[in-house]
Amino acid sequence: QSVLTQPPSASGTPGQRVTISCSGSSSNIGSNTVNWYQQLPGTAPKLLIYNYNQRPSGVPDRFSGSRSGTSASLAISGLQSEDEADYYCAAWDDSLNGRVFGGGTKLTVL
Amino acid sequence: QVQLQESGPGLVKPSQTLSLTCTVSGGSISNGLYSWSWIRQPAGKGLEWIGRIYTSGSTYYNPSLKSRVTTSVDTSKNQFSLKLSSVTAADTAVYYCARVSRNWGNAFDIWGQGTVVTVSS
Numbered sequence: 548q549s550v551l552t553q554p555p556s557a558s559g560t561p562g563q564r565v566t567i568s569c570s571g572s573s574s575n576i577g578s579n580t581v582n583w584y585q586q587l588p589g590t591a592p593k594l595l596i597y598n599y600n601q602r603p604s605g606v607p608d609r610f611s612g613s614r615s616g617t618s619a620s621l622a623i624s625g626l627q628s629e630d631e632a633d634y635y636c637a638a639w640d641d642s643l644n645g646r647v648f649g650g651g652t653k654l655t656v657l
Numbered sequence: 658q659v660q661l662q663e664s665g666p667g668l669v670k671p672s673q674t675l676s677l678t679c680t681v682s683g684g685s686i687s688n689g690l691y692s693w694s695w696i697r698q699p700a701g702k703g704l705e706w707i708g709r710i711y712t713s714g715s716t717y718y719n720p721s722l723k724s725r726v727t728t729s730v731d732t733s734k735n736q737f738s739l740k741l742s743s744v745t746a747a748d749t750a751v752y753y754c755a756r757v758s759r760n761w762g763n764a765f766d767i768w769g770q771g772t773v774v775t776v777s778s
Contacts (some may be wrong), residue, residue, distance in 0.1 A: 549703065550663055580762035584704075590702065591771050593751055597764035638761060645719050646694070646706040647764075 550575065551636055551649035557656040564624045569636030570617065575647055577617040579639040583610075586633040586651075595634070596621065618656045623654075631656045659684040660755050661769035669748075675741040679754030679769055686711050686735045693737045694726040694765060695728065697750040705750075709757055710737055744776045767777050 552570040561564040569581065583596040593604055596612035599619065611622045619638075636649040636656055665677035680692070686693065695707040708718040712727040727740040741748060751773050753765045757764035 552749075574772065580764075582764040584765070591768040592765070593702075593712050593768070594766050597758075597766070598762040599762070603766065628765060637704075637706075637765075643720055645717060646709070648704045651703040 549650040550640060550643070550647035551638065552632060553634075553649035553652045555650065556653045558657065559623075559626045560656055560657045561626055561628060563626045563652065564622060565626055567621045567623075567634050567636075567654070569619045569621070569649050571619070571638060571647075572594065572617050574616075574642040575638040575640040576614065578617050578641060579613065581614055581619040582637045583612055583619075583621045584635045586635065588632070592635065620641055628656045630654060659756065659767055661756065661767055663752060663769045663772040664666050665772060665774070667773055667775060669688055669744055669774060669776050671745055671776055675739070675748060675774055675776070677739045677752055677754075677772065677774070678688075679680050679737050679739075680733045681737075681756075686730065686737065689733050692759070692763075693730065694738045694755045695749075696753045696755055696765070698753070698771075699747075699750040706769050707739065707741075707770050719769050748774070749776045750774060 571639045580598045584592040586592040599614045600612040633651045639649045660682045669675045670724045686715040692711045694709045725742045753771045754769045756767040758766040760771045
């Protein structure tokens with residue numbers, strides 16, 4: 548059972564906008580920054596979003612992040628087939644004094 | 658650019674100690690803007706944070722693994738290491754090392770490719 552809760556799966560058709568949620572608590576998302584990672588099949592995770600809504604260079608602006616209270620969201624607009632991957636949220640947890648991940652969401656592009 | 662590479666035995670016997678090293682190339686491990694982490698992923702499952710180490714020697718560990726984990730840094734070799742003792746089959750996973758960026762909200766901004774460790778007799 549992960550400290551951060553994500554839906555196990557999400558799907559969309561090419562060109563659509565998809566949102567993936569990440570639910571936490573006041574000790575993690577509610578008080579610390581949230582990061583999002585993309586893991587393509589058979590590869591290491593890659594940083595997608597940091598500090599809630601910032602993108603490293605090279606990450607398309609189709610990817611965006613947001614936070615509201617103790618939840619965060621990753622939005623992908625203009626969905627493309629190469630976006631098919633697992634997506635993980637992460638944050639520091641003050642109660643556990645450690646980094647926690649969501650359980651991951653498998654995104655399928657139909 | 659900075660790259661990370663994990664190395665170590667791919668097979669460890671139950672009750673023994675798993676030892677891995679992460680070599681940092683293309684940059685100095687002593688750069689104060691960064692700390693260094695280990696993360697693992699059992700086959701078909703999600704990511705689990707193991708711990709973080711600063712080049713000052715300060716450490717943070719996952720509470721569920723804390724009693725079995727030791728990390729260290731060797732600045733002369735530009736490497737950091739992980740030791741996990743008393744391993745069981747549940748420790749079988751892909752182990753990743755990653756750089757933690759202080760300026761980016763302590764995000765894992767660079768990852769190694771990962772190394773598979775199997776615990777089996």
